[in-house]
Amino acid sequence: MYGNDFTAPDGPRPAPSAGPGDAPPEPASFLAVLAEGGRVEPRDEMPEAYRRTLVRQIAQHAHSEIIGMQPEGNWISRAPSLRRKGILMAKVQDEAGHGLYLYAAAETLGVDRADLLDQLHDGRQKYSSIFNYPTLTWADMGAIGWLVDGAAIVNQVPLCRCSFGPYARAMVRVCKEESFHQRQGFEILHTLSHGTPAQKAMAQDAVDRYWWPSLMMFGPPDDDSPNSAKSMAWGIKRFSNDELRQRFIDMTVPQAEVLGLTLPDPDLRWNEERGHYDHGPIDFTELFEVIKGNGPCNKERMAHRVRAHEDGAWVRGAAAAYAAKHEQEHVA
Amino acid sequence: MSTPRPSSSPPLRSSDEQARRDPALTGSHVDYVLGLADDALVSAQRMGWWISRAPQLEEDLALANIGLDLLGQARSLLSHAGEIEGAGRDEDDLAYWRDERDFRNVKLVERPQEDFGVAMARLLVLSTWQSELYAALQRSTDPTLAAIAAKAAKEVAYHHDHARQWVLRLGDGTEESHARMQAALDAEWPWVEELFDESHLDPALVADGVAVAPSSLREPVLRRLEDVVRAATLAVPDVPPRVPGGRAGLHTEHLGRMLAEMQHLTRSHPGATW
Numbered sequence: 376m377y378g379n380d381f382t383a384p385d386g387p388r389p390a391p392s393a394g395p396g397d398a399p400p401e402p403a404s405f406l407a408v409l410a411e412g413g414r415v416e417p418r419d420e421m422p423e424a425y426r427r428t429l430v431r432q433i434a435q436h437a438h439s440e441i442i443g444m445q446p447e448g449n450w451i452s453r454a455p456s457l458r459r460k461g462i463l464m465a466k467v468q469d470e471a472g473h474g475l476y477l478y479a480a481a482e483t484l485g486v487d488r489a490d491l492l493d494q495l496h497d498g499r500q501k502y503s504s505i506f507n508y509p510t511l512t513w514a515d516m517g518a519i520g521w522l523v524d525g526a527a528i529v530n531q532v533p534l535c536r537c538s539f540g541p542y543a544r545a546m547v548r549v550c551k552e553e554s555f556h557q558r559q560g561f562e563i564l565h566t567l568s569h570g571t572p573a574q575k576a577m578a579q580d581a582v583d584r585y586w587w588p589s590l591m592m593f594g595p596p597d598d599d600s601p602n603s604a605k606s607m608a609w610g611i612k613r614f615s616n617d618e619l620r621q622r623f624i625d626m627t628v629p630q631a632e633v634l635g636l637t638l639p640d641p642d643l644r645w646n647e648e649r650g651h652y653d654h655g656p657i658d659f660t661e662l663f664e665v666i667k668g669n670g671p672c673n674k675e676r677m678a679h680r681v682r683a684h685e686d687g688a689w690v691r692g693a694a695a696a697y698a699a700k701h702e703q704e705h706v707a
Numbered sequence: 708m709s710t711p712r713p714s715s716s717p718p719l720r721s722s723d724e725q726a727r728r729d730p731a732l733t734g735s736h737v738d739y740v741l742g743l744a745d746d747a748l749v750s751a752q753r754m755g756w757w758i759s760r761a762p763q764l765e766e767d768l769a770l771a772n773i774g775l776d777l778l779g780q781a782r783s784l785l786s787h788a789g790e791i792e793g794a795g796r797d798e799d800d801l802a803y804w805r806d807e808r809d810f811r812n813v814k815l816v817e818r819p820q821e822d823f824g825v826a827m828a829r830l831l832v833l834s835t836w837q838s839e840l841y842a843a844l845q846r847s848t849d850p851t852l853a854a855i856a857a858k859a860a861k862e863v864a865y866h867h868d869h870a871r872q873w874v875l876r877l878g879d880g881t882e883e884s885h886a887r888m889q890a891a892l893d894a895e896w897p898w899v900e901e902l903f904d905e906s907h908l909d910p911a912l913v914a915d916g917v918a919v920a921p922s923s924l925r926e927p928v929l930r931r932l933e934d935v936v937r938a939a940t941l942a943v944p945d946v947p948p949r950v951p952g953g954r955a956g957l958h959t960e961h962l963g964r965m966l967a968e969m970q971h972l973t974r975s976h977p978g979a980t981w
Contacts, residue, residue, distance in 0.1 A: 444759040444767070451755040455972045455981040456799050457748075457782050460755075461775060467758050468771035474764055513972055513981075563981075571979050679759070687762025689887065690823050693880025700879065 398424070409610050414540035417483040425609055428602070429539050430484050431500070432611065434491040437477035439503035440470045442495075442676050446510040447519060455513055459563070463516060466556050473549045480541040496681050504662055505592050507670030514567055514574075514581035520560015522582070522589040522627070528553050529623040530593065538610030561630065568635045575635075582631070583639045590654075591662040593620040599659075624652050735909035737792045738811055739918050740852065741801070742954050743840075744784030745812035748802060749962070750833060751777035752969055753820050762823055769869055773830070776862040783855045790851075803973040807963045808956040814949065815898040817962045824884075824891035827873040832895055834867035835931050836902045839924045848916035871935050878939025885940065892936060893944045900948030902928070907954035 402420040415421055444467045451467065454460035478488040494500040505523050510516070531553065534546040567578035594600055594616040606612035614622075624643075631638050642655035664670065754774030761767040785798040796804075816833065820826040841863055844856035877888040903925040905913075912918035933943050952958070973981075 441759075441764065441767075448759040451758060452752060452968050453972050455803075455976070455979075457778065457785075457802055459981055461778050461782070464755060464758065464771055464775050464778065468768055468775070471758075471764055471767040471771065475768070478764075566981060570981075571976060573976060574979055683760045683762075686760075687766075687823065689881070689883050690762035690766075690877070693877045693884030696880045696884070697876040 398422075401425075409538060412610070413538075414543065415538050416540045424605075425611075426484050428606065428609070429542065429611065430481055430486050430491075433477055433481040433484075433542055433545075434486070434494070435501050435503075437474050437481060437491070438495045438500060439506065440474035440477060442502040442506045442680060444470050445676055445679055446506055446508070446672075447516060449510045450513060450516055453513070454516075459516075462559055466520075466559065469552045469556070473552070476545040476548060480545045483541045492684065496677075496684060498668075498677070501666065502676075503592060504665040504670065505588050506676060507665050507673045508585070508588055509672050511584075512577050512581060514564065514577040515585070517560050517563030517567060517578060518581035518585040520556050520558075521564055521630070522560075522585045523592070524553050524557040524560060525627060526589045526592045526623050528557060529619050529626070533613035533619075534611075536613060561634070564634050564636065578634075579636055582636050586639050587657065587661070588665075590620055590624070590657055591659065591665075593617075593623065595659055595662070596657075621651055624654055628652050732909065732911055732915075733791060733793075735912055736849070736917060737788050738954075739908060739912055740784055740788040740791065742811035742813075744781050744788055744801070745810050746816055746833070746837075747777045747784060748781035749810070749812045749965065750816045751775075751781055752965060753816065754826075756819075756821065757826065770826075773866050773869065776859075776866065780855070780859045780862070783858075787851050787855065799973070803970045807958055807966055810956060810958065810962060810966070811954050812958075812962075813898070813901045813953040814951075814959050815895070815901060815953075817953070817959060817965060818898075819961060822887070822891060823873075824877055824887045825894060827870050827877065828888070828891040828895040830866060831870035831874050831935060832899055832902075832932065834863050834870055835935075836924060836928050837863045838867050839927050839931075840919055843919040843924070846916075847918070852917065874935055874941075875939045878936075878941040888939065889941050892941060893946060896944035896946050897949040899929075899932075901951040901953060904951040904954065906951065 399422070401422045404420050405415065405422065405425075408415050408419065415425075447463060447467050447470075451460065451463050454463050478491065481491060482488055491500065495502065505526075510519070528550060531546050531550050535543055535550060537543045537546070564578050564582070567574040569575075597603065597615045597617045600616050603612060603615060607615075628638065628643065628645075640655045642653060644653055646653045665673065668674075751774045754770055754777060757770040758767055758774070761770055781802070782798050785801045789796040789798065789801055815829065820829055838860065841856040841860040845853050845860065847853040847856065874888060877884040879885070903921045905921045908918060908921065913920045936943050973979075
């Protein structure tokens with residue numbers, strides 16, 4: 376989910392799942408684990424389509440963590456106090472760590488991290504749409520922590536109970552750190568909104584720019600989300616896109632009030648009957664454009680990532696050659 | 708620079724005693740601590756550039772980790788410098804509201820390091836020097852400085868190990884990495900000598916046991932550096948040293964741009980808290 380496990384309506388669909396008629400039967404042991412609400416482990420039997428779906432989702436989640444280092448990395452050199460600089464560096468470091476956990480989880484499914492990275496670099500695999508938005512002011516560090524990490528947590532907490540053990544366990548660790556980041560983001564915005572008029576305006580502007588893209592992180596509406604049903608049956612997904620989005624909105628609106636900031640949706644109001652906040656329509660054409668590669672920073676993010684990988688090739692080559700040489704010495 | 712005090716002066720132990728002493732010596736004490744703080748701060752800023760740009764994910768983590776350690780050292784040292792100065796300046800006043808002529812770091816750390824070999828060559832030099840320096844500074848008669856040094860020494864040992872491992876891998880890796888590592892060492896070596904320059908240090912600080920004489924670190928640092936370079940199958944560069952001056956606020960043209968970037972937001976909002 377966090378890794379955009381959804382595509383634009385006219386884009387290429389992820390590996391089409393076979394229709395119920397021609398799919399090979401799912402192993403009895405696998406169905407038994409699901410029925411008991413247990414965990415599928417790497418050595419267990421599992422349907423090939425389950426394995427492929429998880430590889431795609433976990434890899435894209437991992438890719439999101441490492442691409443997500445860029446928009447925040449953009450402000451490390453300019454953080455306005457040494458304390459904030461340290462917090463931001465630690466946060467981006469955590470994201471690299473989350474990428475490592477997630478690649479390790481994906482590798483338990485029989486794929487190789489280097490191959491997954493190649494697939495990111497040549498565009499065969501995606502990362503979260505949200506990281507294609509630019510970070511234009513310091514307040515964006517607050518908005519990303521509060522809204523983007525907040526949305527990620529709502530998406531990821533149910534994944535702590537996902538049917539695939541290694542993914543679920545990685546998510547437990549990731550969610551602990553994400554909650555901390557979300558509070559830090561809230562604190563940045565709180566300080567700004569209680570600071571000078573210019574700081575408050577900066578905070579409001581960041582929230583205005585990040586609100587709708589954060590809501591889009593939950594994916595298309597349920598009636599346009601073709602992969603959801605299978606993911607729910609398999610215990611990978613526990614709640615629908617719209618349910619999670621509603622949960623996020625209900626959680627966030629009161630926090631905005633504490634911050635003294637407004638959310639840029641004139642239709643946002645409490646619905647006593649439903650027990651939820653109603654919100655205005657979301658323009659998903661923007662999401663689909665971003666997914667197709669036409670967002671504000673898609674090209675820059677990929678170019679940055681590919682450049683780092685290519686510039687580092689000689690270093691990785693040297694490390695491999697050194698290791699091989701010294702292994703031979705041990706053998707001899 | 709203040710007049711050197713006779714070496715028979717008793718060691719200064721408490722901040723009360725420091726406050727009563729010769730104001731010129733207090734000034735050079737502040738400058739000394741600022742020099743070490745600025746080395747760490749400017750290094751941290753350069754290291755931060757690598758986050759999201761490292762050759763592999765593990766290295767993004769390691770370089771962020773090292774950058775954070777250096778930033779932490781800078782914060783402790785800047786806060787301490789502000790306390791000794793007694794003018795009410797805190798770590799952020801000192802980091803964000805001084806211009807390049809007031810920065811006291813060595814020129815080694817301020818130049819861009821956008822090649823991984825250069826970054827590792829520089830980290831090897833810096834961490835070797837810092838480990839010798841902090842080992843000695845743990846015995847400083849300035850108790851706060853001694854405590855900061857004791858904490859930093861542990862971190863710097865990790866940085867040194869990391870840099871040493873990479874210099875070995877790159878030097879003794881492929882033909883290309885060997886050539887690039889050698890070029891990186893050749894580029895860094897002229898800036899090493901400034902670490903031992905004491906023309907801008909008040910000798911009374913050394914006599915009082917506050918500061919470590921930079922020249923006393925020269926032999927152990929160079930010996931350790933040369934051991935790593937040879938183990939990495941590389942040659943110790945034979946290049947003339949560059950002119951020192953960073954400790955007196957005479958920098959390369961790179962520092963001004965770095966500070967413009969680092970300080971811009973803070974300076975655009977005077978009086979704001981973040």
